[in-house]
Amino acid sequence: xxxxxxxxxxxxxxxxxxxxxxxxxxxxxxxxxxxxxxxxxxxxxxxxxxxxxxxxxxxxxxxxxxxxxxxxxxxxxxxxxxxxxxxxxxxxxxxxxxxxxxxxxxxxxxxxxxxxxxxxxxxxxxxxxxxxxxxxxxxxxxxxxxxxxxxxxxxxxxxxxxxxxxxxxxxxxxxxxxxxxxxxxxxxxxxxxxxxxxxxxxxxxxxxxxxxxxxxxxxxxxxxxxxxxxxxxxxxxxxxxxxxxxxxxxxxxxxxxxxxxxxxxxxxxxxxxxxxxxxxxx
Amino acid sequence: xxxxxxxxxxxxxxxxxxxxxxxxxxxxxxxxxxxxxxxxxxxxxxxxxxxxxxxxxxxxxxxxxxxxxxxxxxxxxxxxxxxxxxxxxxxxxxxxxxxxxxxxxxxxxxxxxxxxxxxxxxxxxxxxxxxxxxxxxxxxxxxxxxxxxxxxxxxxxxxxxxxxxxxxxxxxxxxxxxxxxxxxxxxxxxxxxxxxxxxxxxxxxxxxxxxxxxxxxxxxxxxxxxxxxxxxxxxxxxxxxxxxxxxxxxxxxxxxxxxxxxxxxxxxxxxxxxxxxxxxxxxxxxx
Numbered sequence: 001x002x003x004x005x006x007x008x009x010x011x012x013x014x015x016x017x018x019x020x021x022x023x024x025x026x027x028x029x030x031x032x033x034x035x036x037x038x039x040x041x042x043x044x045x046x047x048x049x050x051x052x053x054x055x056x057x058x059x060x061x062x063x064x065x066x067x068x069x070x071x072x073x074x075x076x077x078x079x080x081x082x083x084x085x086x087x088x089x090x091x092x093x094x095x096x097x098x099x100x101x102x103x104x105x106x107x108x109x110x111x112x113x114x115x116x117x118x119x120x121x122x123x124x125x126x127x128x129x130x131x132x133x134x135x136x137x138x139x140x141x142x143x144x145x146x147x148x149x150x151x152x153x154x155x156x157x158x159x160x161x162x163x164x165x166x167x168x169x170x171x172x173x174x175x176x177x178x179x180x181x182x183x184x185x186x187x188x189x190x191x192x193x194x195x196x197x198x199x200x201x202x203x204x205x206x207x208x209x210x211x212x213x214x215x216x217x218x219x220x221x222x223x224x225x226x227x228x229x230x231x232x233x234x235x236x237x238x239x240x241x242x243x244x245x246x247x248x249x250x251x252x253x254x255x256x257x258x259x260x261x262x263x264x265x266x267x268x269x270x271x272x273x274x275x276x277x278x279x280x281x282x
Numbered sequence: 283x284x285x286x287x288x289x290x291x292x293x294x295x296x297x298x299x300x301x302x303x304x305x306x307x308x309x310x311x312x313x314x315x316x317x318x319x320x321x322x323x324x325x326x327x328x329x330x331x332x333x334x335x336x337x338x339x340x341x342x343x344x345x346x347x348x349x350x351x352x353x354x355x356x357x358x359x360x361x362x363x364x365x366x367x368x369x370x371x372x373x374x375x376x377x378x379x380x381x382x383x384x385x386x387x388x389x390x391x392x393x394x395x396x397x398x399x400x401x402x403x404x405x406x407x408x409x410x411x412x413x414x415x416x417x418x419x420x421x422x423x424x425x426x427x428x429x430x431x432x433x434x435x436x437x438x439x440x441x442x443x444x445x446x447x448x449x450x451x452x453x454x455x456x457x458x459x460x461x462x463x464x465x466x467x468x469x470x471x472x473x474x475x476x477x478x479x480x481x482x483x484x485x486x487x488x489x490x491x492x493x494x495x496x497x498x499x500x501x502x503x504x505x506x507x508x509x510x511x512x513x514x515x516x517x518x519x520x521x522x523x524x525x526x527x528x529x530x531x532x533x534x535x536x537x538x539x540x541x542x543x544x545x546x547x548x549x550x551x552x553x554x555x556x557x558x559x560x561x562x563x564x565x566x567x568x569x
Binding site: 008009010013054055093094095097098099166167168171216217221222224225227259260261262263264265266 | 289293344346348349350351352353354355357359381382383391393420421422423424447449456458459460462471473521
């Protein structure tokens with residue numbers, strides 16, 4: 001297995017934890033200001049606070065984008081950008097793709113190579129005014145420690161740092177990670193069940209993927225088994241309205257069923273029948 | 283939760299009470315990290331309806347692997363089995379490639395393939411409670427459970443990863459711990475200079491016979507005690523790697539020292555109070 005360049009996970013996690021240890025502190029302001037001041041200042045800050053440590057980098061093969069993202073595209077990658085992300089990472093081992101240190105190194109290299117600008121990391125592009133620059137200025141000039149802390153957390157999440165929410169951040173919050181894993185699931189599941197790649201990608205849209213990935217990484221990981229997930233996707237494809245309404249109850253009931261029945265080896269089509277029965281009784 | 287389930291058929295599991303004491307399902311797993319192999323050995327002893335189902339290819343041994351960090355689960359059904367007439371044992375071995383650099387959680391069980399009807403007789407391996415019963419078992423039902431295997435026992439190689447750093451000065455050693463490492467991952471990393479690395483990789487099986495061999499043997503115990511003293515001082519132990527926590531509790535109890543008192547607790551002293559971990563426990567991964 002090829003070794004890929006990554007930040008040592010302990011160092012990376014510690015960097016985030018130190019930053020989050022005191023809300024509204026001078027340390028947080030300094031971090032935000034370096035991000036606001038652009039590429040050179042931000043990279044210098046990271047050099048001083050991460051890469052000064054001897055074992056901070058695990059050397060190996062690097063992954064480079066030959067693509068310049070817009071801010072909105074980085075925050076919500078559309079399907080064609082998801083495809084670019086997938087193609088760049090599809091040969092990287094899955095273990096790296098779930099590693100915060102690996103993704104942290106990728107993001108820093110993307111800044112170095114001008115694929116993204118550091119202020120994108122603070123972006124909250126839900127409204128027209130919430131660009132990264134706006135969010136940074138708003139936090140730096142604020143006296144509210146919560147606002148400053150929120151902005152630091154947002155940047156760390158955008159870099160795949162585990163300090164704000166643990167390792168699951170890669171699957172649930174981190175933009176590139178979400179795009180990769182959504183595409184990865186659609187690709188692998190389209191070889192297991194009768195739905196096409198596009199049909200699965202549609203089911204796993206922003207809302208659908210969020211619903212599944214949050215559960216897979218918070219104690220309901222049995223749904224990540226391909227035969228179980230296959231049954232769920234077949235069911236959802238026939239009953240698209242069920243996702244938000246009853247999915248939590250269906251997954252809880254599947255958990256109960258999986259105690260005595262090996263639904264992980266039962267074919268997806270039979271799991272679909274089981275799920276239909278469960279949904280009918282809710 | 284599983285105890286609340288009332289099933290219409292008996293399931294073989296620890297202290298379930300349905301089966302005769304002579305019916306025993308055991309599983310061992312050995313991980314060879316160097317060539318990324320996991321060898322899982324199943325053994326079902328005693329005459330039972332489960333053994334009959336396996337021998338008639340109506341039930342199978344199954345293992346589920348769980349790689350926590352990626353929430354990835356993989357299933358491996360075992361198609362082959364062997365029957366030893368002398369011991370009455372049905373056994374099987376699975377040789378599984380590991381996709382990640384750390385060992386997964388391993389959950390073994392036995393499952394039926396199709397719907398089955400079982401008529402209880404003297405060869406079913408069940409207690410008198412089931413005498414004369416006829417019961418139906420659904421396809422893919424788990425008819426025998428085994429505890430999850432977690433690689434947390436005596437062999438400390440599952441917790442420690444040793445790395446050589448050529449630029450370190452002779453005799454240097456640095457320990458890093460990620461308490462929240464995933465299950466099966468090695469949460470403690472020892473980074474050391476070449477000379478220390480060479481010492482740690484030596485196979486030591488004899489009892490120490492001089493100061494050097496005694497020091498060599500004690501070094502792992504010293505590291506573990508210092509790591510555990512650090513962990514012990516953490517306010518919340520909620521997210522700590524379960525193997526590490528379990529081992530910490532075991533080591534702490536063996537030393538007989540008071541680990542709760544931060545002011546007077548001395549990790550180096552505590553390490554001298556237990557039989558040191560042999561260096562070769564570090565090298566189990568070298569097949």
